[in-house]
Amino acid sequence: MKRLTFLLVFLTCVTFQTRGATKSDYLNVIKAARNNLSAQYQQKLSGWEKTYIPDAFSGYAPPSFPVQLVEGDGFLYHVTGQAMYAKEAVKVLIEIGRLRTYFPAAYRSYQKEYRYGLPPMTNFFHLIPYIRSYLWIKSSGMMTPDQKSEIEKNIAQTADYVFRFHEWGPMNRSILRAAALMAASKALPKHPRAKLWRRKAQELAAPSLAKWTIEDAQIYNAVWLDGLFMYIDFAGDQTIWRQPVRHYYFEYLLQLQNPLGYQAEYGDNHGFWDQTARYMAIYERGAKEYHDGEYKWAAAKMWRAVQKDPKNNNIQTGLSYINAYLWCDDSVRPQEPTNKTTEVLEELYGKKVVFRSGWDPDATFLLLNYRNGNEYGKVPKDYLVNTIPIETEKPDHGHSDENNIGPFMTHKTVLLSVPSYFKRADFYQNKIVARKNEMPDTTYRLLPFLRRQETYRMVTSQKLHFYTFKHADVTRTRVTDSNLGYVWDRVITYLKDLNSFVVFDGIKITKPGLFTFANLWHTQKILNSGKHWYESRFLNVGDIPGRWPNPGKWTLLTYFPEPDRKREGVEFVYNWSFAKDLDFAMYRAVTDSMKAGDRLCFTTVLIPFKHGPHPEVKIKPISYLKSDNYPNGVGVKIVFPKKTILVTARMNLEMEYLPYQTRPRYTYKRGRIGYFWKDAAHRSHRMDTDARWAYAEISNDNINFAFVEATKLLVDQKEIFSSFENSFYTFVSDGKLIHPAREKWECWEDTVKIK
Numbered sequence: 001m002k003r004l005t006f007l008l009v010f011l012t013c014v015t016f017q018t019r020g021a022t023k024s025d026y027l028n029v030i031k032a033a034r035n036n037l038s039a040q041y042q043q044k045l046s047g048w049e050k051t052y053i054p055d056a057f058s059g060y061a062p063p064s065f066p067v068q069l070v071e072g073d074g075f076l077y078h079v080t081g082q083a084m085y086a087k088e089a090v091k092v093l094i095e096i097g098r099l100r101t102y103f104p105a106a107y108r109s110y111q112k113e114y115r116y117g118l119p120p121m122t123n124f125f126h127l128i129p130y131i132r133s134y135l136w137i138k139s140s141g142m143m144t145p146d147q148k149s150e151i152e153k154n155i156a157q158t159a160d161y162v163f164r165f166h167e168w169g170p171m172n173r174s175i176l177r178a179a180a181l182m183a184a185s186k187a188l189p190k191h192p193r194a195k196l197w198r199r200k201a202q203e204l205a206a207p208s209l210a211k212w213t214i215e216d217a218q219i220y221n222a223v224w225l226d227g228l229f230m231y232i233d234f235a236g237d238q239t240i241w242r243q244p245v246r247h248y249y250f251e252y253l254l255q256l257q258n259p260l261g262y263q264a265e266y267g268d269n270h271g272f273w274d275q276t277a278r279y280m281a282i283y284e285r286g287a288k289e290y291h292d293g294e295y296k297w298a299a300a301k302m303w304r305a306v307q308k309d310p311k312n313n314n315i316q317t318g319l320s321y322i323n324a325y326l327w328c329d330d331s332v333r334p335q336e337p338t339n340k341t342t343e344v345l346e347e348l349y350g351k352k353v354v355f356r357s358g359w360d361p362d363a364t365f366l367l368l369n370y371r372n373g374n375e376y377g378k379v380p381k382d383y384l385v386n387t388i389p390i391e392t393e394k395p396d397h398g399h400s401d402e403n404n405i406g407p408f409m410t411h412k413t414v415l416l417s418v419p420s421y422f423k424r425a426d427f428y429q430n431k432i433v434a435r436k437n438e439m440p441d442t443t444y445r446l447l448p449f450l451r452r453q454e455t456y457r458m459v460t461s462q463k464l465h466f467y468t469f470k471h472a473d474v475t476r477t478r479v480t481d482s483n484l485g486y487v488w489d490r491v492i493t494y495l496k497d498l499n500s501f502v503v504f505d506g507i508k509i510t511k512p513g514l515f516t517f518a519n520l521w522h523t524q525k526i527l528n529s530g531k532h533w534y535e536s537r538f539l540n541v542g543d544i545p546g547r548w549p550n551p552g553k554w555t556l557l558t559y560f561p562e563p564d565r566k567r568e569g570v571e572f573v574y575n576w577s578f579a580k581d582l583d584f585a586m587y588r589a590v591t592d593s594m595k596a597g598d599r600l601c602f603t604t605v606l607i608p609f610k611h612g613p614h615p616e617v618k619i620k621p622i623s624y625l626k627s628d629n630y631p632n633g634v635g636v637k638i639v640f641p642k643k644t645i646l647v648t649a650r651m652n653l654e655m656e657y658l659p660y661q662t663r664p665r666y667t668y669k670r671g672r673i674g675y676f677w678k679d680a681a682h683r684s685h686r687m688d689t690d691a692r693w694a695y696a697e698i699s700n701d702n703i704n705f706a707f708v709e710a711t712k713l714l715v716d717q718k719e720i721f722s723s724f725e726n727s728f729y730t731f732v733s734d735g736k737l738i739h740p741a742r743e744k745w746e747c748w749e750d751t752v753k754i755k
Contacts, residue, residue: 020300020334021280026325027079033318034072038088041069045095049102056107059114060122066096067126072319074133077140079325086140089133090147096120096130097154119161120154124173127158127180128230131187138187152188159184159197166200167387169380170207171215171396172223178204179231186234205231207380210243212349214377214384216369216398217267219421222278225249226323229285241289248345250286250295253279254337255344255354257298259363261305264407265418266352266369267398271542272407276306277320285327293335299324300334311547341473341494347463349374353475355494355501357410364410364499364608368492370477372402372461392424392454400426402461402479403490410499410608413537413554416521420543425454427520427585428573432505432602435516436484439591446589447571450518457483464489464653465693469706469749471497472647472695476708485511485596491649491693495638498607498645502636505602506651509594518589519602521558526570526584528615533559534570534586535615557607557615560588561624561636566602567591601631601651626676629655633673641680643699648675650692663730664741666690668711689713699754706749711742720752 037044048063055061073089076082097120108114121127134151137143143151159181166177181201185194205228213224232240240246256264262272263279283299286292306312337359344352351371357364373381373394381395393399399419406429408416419428426433427450440449465476473494480487491504505519523536537555541548560568567589572582588602607618625635625646632655635648656671671690678684679698687696691710696703703720707713713721723742730739 020296021303021324021328022330023325023328025303026321026328029314029318029321030072030325031076031318033315034069034076034085036315037065037069037072037319041065041092052102054103054107056110059111060100060103060108060118062096062099062121062123062126064123064126066092066099067121067129068319070096070133071129071322074136075322075325078136083140083142086137086142089137090142090151093130093134093151093154094147097150113161113165116160116164117157119158121158122161124162124176124180127155127162128176128183128227130158131155131180131183135183135187152191155184155187156191156193159188160193163193163197163200166204167384168204168207169383170211170213170224170377171380171384172213172220172227174204175208175224175227175231178202178208179227179234182231182234201231201235205235209240210245212245212376214374214381215267215396216371216394218263218265218269218272219275220268220397221249221253222263222275222282225282226278229282229327230323247290250283250290250292252345252350253282254294254298255339255342256352256367257301258365258407258409259356259359259361260409260412261301261361264354264365264367265420266367266401267393268421268424269418269542270420270544271548273309273311273542273548276302277317277324280306280321281323281327284324284329287332288327288329291329291332293333294337296332297334297336341468343463343466349376351461351463353463353466353477353492355473355492357496357499362411366405366408366416366492366494366501368403368405368475368477368490369401370403370461370463370479370490371398372459372479373398375460390456392456394456394458399424399429400456401429401431402459403477403488404429404431405492405503406430408501408556408606411554411610413551413608414541415538415554415556415606415608416523417538417541419522423543424456425451426456427451427454427518428522430521432488432490432507433518433520434481434484434486434488436513438516439514440516440589442567442591445571446518446567446569446587447573447585449516457481465491465708467706467708467747469695471495471697471704472706474693474695474708476649476693482510484515485509485513486515486517489651491651493647493693493695495645495647498638500608501606502647503604503606504634504649504651505604506631506634506649507600508652509596509598512593512595514591514593516589516591517600517602518587519604521586521604522573523556523584523586524582526586527555527611529570530616530619532561532568533557533616533619535609535611536584536586537611553610555609555611555615557605557609557618558586559605559607559619559622560603561605561622562588562601562603563624599631599652601634603634603636605636628674628676633675635675637677639677639680643697644677644679644685646675646677646687646694646696646698648673648687648689648691648694650690653692656690662739663728664743666711666744668742672712685716687713687715688717701753701755703752703754704749705752706747707745708747709744710748711744718754721748721750 070092073085077085178201181197185198286295353368355366406416406418462478476491487508489506493502524539528535538550625637627633632652638645656666691707693708696705711723
């Protein structure tokens with residue numbers, strides 16, 4: 001009996017962990033939210049009527065709650081057939097149009113788009129739910145001819161307004177307008193302008209149907225995909241699901257789900273807890289169209305996260321789950337993803353890397369976003385840049401976040417966050433920030449100097465390396481700023497056994513001048529500090545104070561092991577524009593006159609730490625690894641009683657090349673860098689290699705090693721790895737056509753016994 005009871009409990013737990021929200025679950029939440037809003041509707045409407053202050057400059061801004069209620073009513077009538085829902089929907093559909101009377105006629109001349117008449121809805125989010133409600137109750141028999149005529153007039157007037165004042169390009173603002181116009185043409189197929197609405201909808205949607213979005217933002221990717229799928233449903237063309245670009249986005253978003261079950265933040269965001277209903281609907285649609293259990297699992301995990309969120313209020317947000325219900329397929333069974341560290345998804349469009357230890361809630365997760373403004377979509381981006389003010393961001397809605405690190409979390413605790421909605425400038429990011437031809441005051445704070453320039457600069461970005469090995473994962477990404485004149489490589493190593501990260505930031509000057517480079521790491525509270533290290537934690541995540549209080553058990557140790565005399569400190573960063581919060585930035589910085597070809601490097605070690613006394617104990621084994629060619633070669637050593645771990649990077653990738661034309665043009669001698677250290681017994685050692693990156697774990701018996709692009713690796717003069725010598729066809733001055741040389745191996749890992 002005990003075994004049977006245990007088995008039943010076990011199976012119940014497994015079922016809860018694997019099943020997602022069913023259509024019934026979504027429906028219950030929607031009903032509860034509708035009932036709550038319906039009960040409060042008259043009170044909320046009276047409150048809006050009493051407090052609404054017309055603004056001639058901003059134009060007419062109707063409230064959103066009537067549209068939310070009317071969509072819920074229409075939907076529930078569609079699902080249940082109960083007349084009370086259709087009856088209320090008719091009443092509110094008409095009332096929405098009559099709210100225009102609260103906007104004075106004298107103010108309407110300030111907005112040129114109102115010269116054709118004030119539309120019932122000026123917010124492009126509102127027309128789709130309005131039309132969906134009408135379509136759901138159209139055949140209910142609850143509308144009189146006059147009511148039907150008035151509602152259809154509201155649709156037509158708003159559709160004409162959208163037709164005359166729209167934005168275009170593959171982005172959220174455009175696809176919502178496209179979906180609304182397509183819905184209007186479906187609702188009023190015999191209207192004289194229905195064909196025009198449909199044609200404009202097709203034009204606006206075309207760039208989104210088969211191409212990438214131009215946006216790089218957690219919020220707007222959700223809005224764009226949600227709007228795109230609604231457009232597809234209105235248009236009635238389901239062949240779109242066969243296009244690889246559509247399938248791409250589900251994989252893209254899946255890899256960006258963090259261990260807590262939310263979407264990682266990048267670009268414009270309010271916090272990872274935002275847009276959950278939209279993302280659940282998107283995952284449900286992917287699971288349905290591709291019968292993919294991993295997408296169903298992602299929706300399930302997000303659903304469970306939202307239900308456990310103490311600050312979530314389904315009574316207020318439940319109507320947002322309508323699409324999740326419509327697109328949910330209960331026959332798809334959830335299946336947990338199995339991959340760990342991965343690219344998201346490639347180096348042309350996605351331009352992101354996720355370092356991941358697993359998918360459980362306690363897993364470690366770090367996002368590197370190296371996506372720039374990108375070379376695609378130039379025309380719509382130019383259109384937006386010249387239409388709306390987006391001076392501090394890459395177009396559109398992405399931030400100045402090329403090579404930015406974050407979010408970073410472990411054990412359900414956020415260690416590094418990313419800037420939220422209006423914190424778009426580069427100095428809000430966890431990255432290298434550059435300024436030129438102006439010198440900061442060395443007796444005053446650095447951040448006010450950096451803040452004097454907030455405009456976005458167009459840069460290019462590339463992935464150079466991405467590899468996963470047994471003990472370490474590594475990526476190397478490059479940002480080139482041709483205008484200021486520097487190239488910045490960020491090399492990130494995830495030490496899996498230690499659950500820590502080593503970050504090398506190497507900079508090469510391409511145009512001479514007076515430069516300031518600052519390596520910034522943002523936080524909200526400094527708990528402890530010592531020589532070149534800081535223990536910090538985030539108090540809240542997102543731009544709504546108190547919305548997501550961060551658990552306090554784990555903190556982050558940020559360590560700058562380089563012994564040089566860079567400027568170092570912690571300063572507060574006050575964000576005056578939106579959230580009114582007070583953050584801090586830990587930094588190291590250099591100001592110097594530099595010539596083309598000069599190089600410098602910043603080294604940072606990020607260590608998750610369960611908060612307790614003596615955090616410096618975590619720092620003690622770690623120190624800078626000396627090289628015979630700094631800053632071309634940099635490294636970190638971690639010395640334990642029975643083993644030593646080395647992480648090295650050759651920041652100068654060109655030094656290996658010969659000055660004359662031969663193949664192969666690289667040699668070990670020109671690329672070699674020596675690294676020197678002492679073990680726990682204070683015995684001297686050295687490692688020589690031409691590897692662009694190398695990891696070595698050295699004990700008395702074995703050397704576990706991995707490298708990227710090398711011909712040789714030696715430890716204490718013992719050859720640990722050597723590529724084979726082969727014959728190459730080449731051209732050299734002595735006239736020989738065959739040249740013997742060692743070919744570089746792309747990557748390798750192995751274990752070599754010392755004894």
